[in-house]
Amino acid sequence: MSISFPHVGSFTYVMESICHEMGRTDVVVPNKPTNKTKQLGSRHSPEWMCTPFKMLFGSFIEVLERGAYELVGTLFIDYCRLGYYTPIYEIILEDLGYDFEFLHLNFNNPTGFIQEMKRRTAGLTYWKTFRAFQIGWIKNRFIDIADKCLYSYQAVELEKGTSQRVVNRAHRKIVETKGMRNIRKLRKIIPKMFEDEVEIDKKADPLRVVVVGELYAVVEPSINLDIMTKLNELGVISYTPITFCRWIDVGSRANPFKRPSFKTAIKKAKPYVEYRLGGKTQESIGYSIMYKEKGWDGVIHLYPFTCMPEIITRSIIPQISREYEIPILSLVLDEHTGEAGLKTRLEAFIDLIERKRKVNGDNIK
Amino acid sequence: MNRVGLPRALIHYKFSEMWVTFFQELGAEVIISPKTTKKIKQEAVNIAPNEDCYSTKLYYGHVMAIKDQVDYLFIPRYGASDKKYVGCPKFIGLAEVLRSMFPDLPPIIMPHYNTAKGRDGKLSFYFKAMKIASMFTKNPFKKIRAFRLALKKHNQHKKDLVIDEKTLYKWEQSKLFLNDSPKSNPGERQLKIALVGHSYVLNDPYASLDIRTILKEQGVDIITSEQMPRELIEKQMDKQNFQLYFYYEREILGTIMHFLESKTVDGIIHIMVFSCGPDSIAGEMAARFSKRNPAVPLLQLVFDELTAETGLKTRIEAFIDMLRRGIDEQIIFQTTKVHV
CATH class of the missing domain: 3.40.50.11900 (Rossmann fold)
Structure with missing residues (x-):
C-alpha cells in the first residue's frame, strides 16, 4: 500500500516531505521523467490533450510499475483541464488493468481535503494532518529560495557544476529537516550555503531573464528541457516568479500584512485581460510588465501545446512587447520538442537582448 | 451611427435570438455576418492564431467579414450561465485578443457575464444590459422593454429547441x-x-x-x-x-x-x-x-x-x-x- 505522486520539478521534494510528515514510510519517490516517460504517457493519452497530462500520466505509470498503490490526485473546478485530470487517469488506468487508488484532494472543498489526507496518514489527528500540510507549504518557500539561488549563482560560477552540487544538498536538507523551529532556520541557512561554497565571478555583469508561462511548463525541467540551466550556461541569470506557492501557500495568502506578488501582477494585467480565465494568463502578462519595470532584460514565455488559457496569452503578448519594449520569446513545448532547436532560438534571443543593452548603454553615454 | 455587428460563430448559435431582439428593440441596426463560406474560412485560417481550435479560427473570419460595415462589434465575454459549471476560457478572452491583435477594429462592446466564478446574478445581468442599452437610447421604458422582450425570445427559443x-x-x-x-x-x-x-x-x-x-x-x-x-x-x-x-x-x-x-x-x-x-x-x-x-x-x-x-x-x-x-x-x- 505505498503512496506515490508524479514528478513535478522541485515541487516533488515538497510532496515527499508532506508524505513523510504524514507518518508514511512507504513512499515511492518518482524518478525524473525521461524520453521513455513521455512516450509512455502519450501512447495512452487522448490525442490532443495538453502535454502536462501526458507527462504526468507517464510518471504515474512508472511509479505504479515500481509498486505504488495510492496516488496523489487533485480535483478542482477551473477553466483549465487540469482540474479534471484525475477522473480521466482513473478511467484509462482501469482499462490498462492497473491496481491503484487515487487520493481525491479537492481544492474547492478544504474540509474534504483535510479529511481525505487524514484517512491516508498513519493514524494522525486532524491537527497533526493540518500541521503536515503546513510544513509542506513552508518548505515550499525554501525550495523556491534554493531554486532562485541556484539559477542566479549558476550563471556566474567559476567552477561549473558547484551550484548544482550545492542545490542537491540543499534540497535533501530541506526534505530531511524536522521540527518547525529547525525548518524556519532554513531561510538563512540555504542562501548561506550558496554564499560560502560557490565561487563567483565578481566582475561579471550578467543579463537577467524572467521565465513566465504555464505552471507545469515552467517548473518541470524535463518538459522545458531545463531551460533555466540552459540560460545559465549562456551566462544569463534566470528566475521564475511562477511557482507552486499560489497553489499551496495558504499561510502567506491568509497573512493580511503581506501582499502576494501575483496580486500585483494581476493588477498590472487588468488593462489587457480584465477577468481571470484560468491558467496563468493574467500572471504571465503582469509579471512581464513588472519585471520590465524592475529593469530585467527579457522575458521568455513557455506554454505546453494546446493549453487553452496560454494561447490567449500568446496572442496578447505581441502588444505588451510593443507597448513596453520588452523582448519576449514565446515557446510552445510538447513531447517532441527538440533540444537543438530550442538551444539555437535561445542563443539568438540572448544575442538580441545583449545587443539591445549595448545600444541603450551607448545612448546613455 | 448605430449599426451593431454580430459575428455568426461560437456562442452566437446559443444566444442569437436574445441579442438580435435586444439591439433591434433599442433601435439599432443589427448586422449578422453571412454564413460561413470558403472565403471566410480562408481569411480566418490566414489571420487567426495557429493554435486556436477550428471554430475559434472561424470567428476571426466572421469578424473580418463585417468589420467595415458596422460601428460597434458585440463580442460578450461569456464565462458561464450556470451556478457551478463553466464554459470555455476562449469565450472570455476572445474580445480582448481581437482588440489586441487588430487595433483598427470598430469599438467592441464586451460585457462580462459569469455566474460560476464572477459572482454575477440576475441583478447584475440586468444592470449590464442597461449599461449597453444606454449607448443606444436614453428612453428608460424602451430599455426595459428591449430587455424583457429579449429574455422572452431567448426563453421561447430554448423551449422550442429542447424537448421533454x-x-x-x-x-x-x-x-x-x-x-x-x-x-x-x-x-x-x-x-x-x-x-x-x-x-x-x-x-x-x-x-x-x-x-x-x-x-x-x-x-x-x-x-x-x-x-x-x-x-x-x-x-x-x-x-x-x-x-x-x-x-x-x-x-x-x-x-x-x-x-x-x-x-x-x-x-x-x-x-x-x-x-x-x-x-x-x-x-x-x-x-x-x-x-x-x-x-x-x-x-x-x-x-x-x-x-x-x-x-x-x-x-x-x-x-x-x-x-x-x-x-x-x-x-x-x-x-x-x-x-x-
Whole structure:
C-alpha cells in the first residue's frame, strides 16, 4: 500500500516531505521523467490533450510499475483541464488493468481535503494532518529560495557544476529537516550555503531573464528541457516568479500584512485581460510588465501545446512587447520538442537582448 | 451611427435570438455576418492564431467579414450561465485578443457575464444590459422593454429547441420527427442516429460539411445533443464521482451516455473540433464508455480546416452500411435461435 505522486520539478521534494510528515514510510519517490516517460504517457493519452497530462500520466505509470498503490490526485473546478485530470487517469488506468487508488484532494472543498489526507496518514489527528500540510507549504518557500539561488549563482560560477552540487544538498536538507523551529532556520541557512561554497565571478555583469508561462511548463525541467540551466550556461541569470506557492501557500495568502506578488501582477494585467480565465494568463502578462519595470532584460514565455488559457496569452503578448519594449520569446513545448532547436532560438534571443543593452548603454553615454 | 455587428460563430448559435431582439428593440441596426463560406474560412485560417481550435479560427473570419460595415462589434465575454459549471476560457478572452491583435477594429462592446466564478446574478445581468442599452437610447421604458422582450425570445427559443422526456420517448418509438423528415428508402428500415457535438458546429453547414443533409439523404432520422432534455443529461452525469465542469461538454457526454445505456438509437455520431480542449476530455471518455458498453456503435469524427467532404461522406456511408448490416444479422441470429 505505498503512496506515490508524479514528478513535478522541485515541487516533488515538497510532496515527499508532506508524505513523510504524514507518518508514511512507504513512499515511492518518482524518478525524473525521461524520453521513455513521455512516450509512455502519450501512447495512452487522448490525442490532443495538453502535454502536462501526458507527462504526468507517464510518471504515474512508472511509479505504479515500481509498486505504488495510492496516488496523489487533485480535483478542482477551473477553466483549465487540469482540474479534471484525475477522473480521466482513473478511467484509462482501469482499462490498462492497473491496481491503484487515487487520493481525491479537492481544492474547492478544504474540509474534504483535510479529511481525505487524514484517512491516508498513519493514524494522525486532524491537527497533526493540518500541521503536515503546513510544513509542506513552508518548505515550499525554501525550495523556491534554493531554486532562485541556484539559477542566479549558476550563471556566474567559476567552477561549473558547484551550484548544482550545492542545490542537491540543499534540497535533501530541506526534505530531511524536522521540527518547525529547525525548518524556519532554513531561510538563512540555504542562501548561506550558496554564499560560502560557490565561487563567483565578481566582475561579471550578467543579463537577467524572467521565465513566465504555464505552471507545469515552467517548473518541470524535463518538459522545458531545463531551460533555466540552459540560460545559465549562456551566462544569463534566470528566475521564475511562477511557482507552486499560489497553489499551496495558504499561510502567506491568509497573512493580511503581506501582499502576494501575483496580486500585483494581476493588477498590472487588468488593462489587457480584465477577468481571470484560468491558467496563468493574467500572471504571465503582469509579471512581464513588472519585471520590465524592475529593469530585467527579457522575458521568455513557455506554454505546453494546446493549453487553452496560454494561447490567449500568446496572442496578447505581441502588444505588451510593443507597448513596453520588452523582448519576449514565446515557446510552445510538447513531447517532441527538440533540444537543438530550442538551444539555437535561445542563443539568438540572448544575442538580441545583449545587443539591445549595448545600444541603450551607448545612448546613455 | 448605430449599426451593431454580430459575428455568426461560437456562442452566437446559443444566444442569437436574445441579442438580435435586444439591439433591434433599442433601435439599432443589427448586422449578422453571412454564413460561413470558403472565403471566410480562408481569411480566418490566414489571420487567426495557429493554435486556436477550428471554430475559434472561424470567428476571426466572421469578424473580418463585417468589420467595415458596422460601428460597434458585440463580442460578450461569456464565462458561464450556470451556478457551478463553466464554459470555455476562449469565450472570455476572445474580445480582448481581437482588440489586441487588430487595433483598427470598430469599438467592441464586451460585457462580462459569469455566474460560476464572477459572482454575477440576475441583478447584475440586468444592470449590464442597461449599461449597453444606454449607448443606444436614453428612453428608460424602451430599455426595459428591449430587455424583457429579449429574455422572452431567448426563453421561447430554448423551449422550442429542447424537448421533454415524453417527446423523446415518442421519438424513440418512431412516432414523430424532431428535425426535417429524412428521405425514405423503400425496403429499408429507418435508422435512428444521435448527432452529438457543439451547437456551433452542428448548426454551421460549412463547418460541419453539411453532415445533416448527408444523413438526411441516407434516410437517417437524427436527434441532436442540444435538443436533449436537461434532466436526462444531469441524471446521467450525476453517476460520476467528480462532476465534469465544462457546461457544454456535459451536454455532449450526457447525451452519449444516455444513448449508450438506453440503446434506443442505432448509432451515435460524435463530432469534435480539432484542438478543442474540452472535446479532448469528452471524446476520450465517450470512447472509453462506448468500449465498455459496445451495444450502440459510436463514430467519432474530428473536423478541422483541412477536412474534405468526400472523405467524410465515405466514412458516414460505411458507418450506416455497418449499422444496417448489424440489424439484419441480428434478425438472422434471432430467427435461427427460434428455429433451433
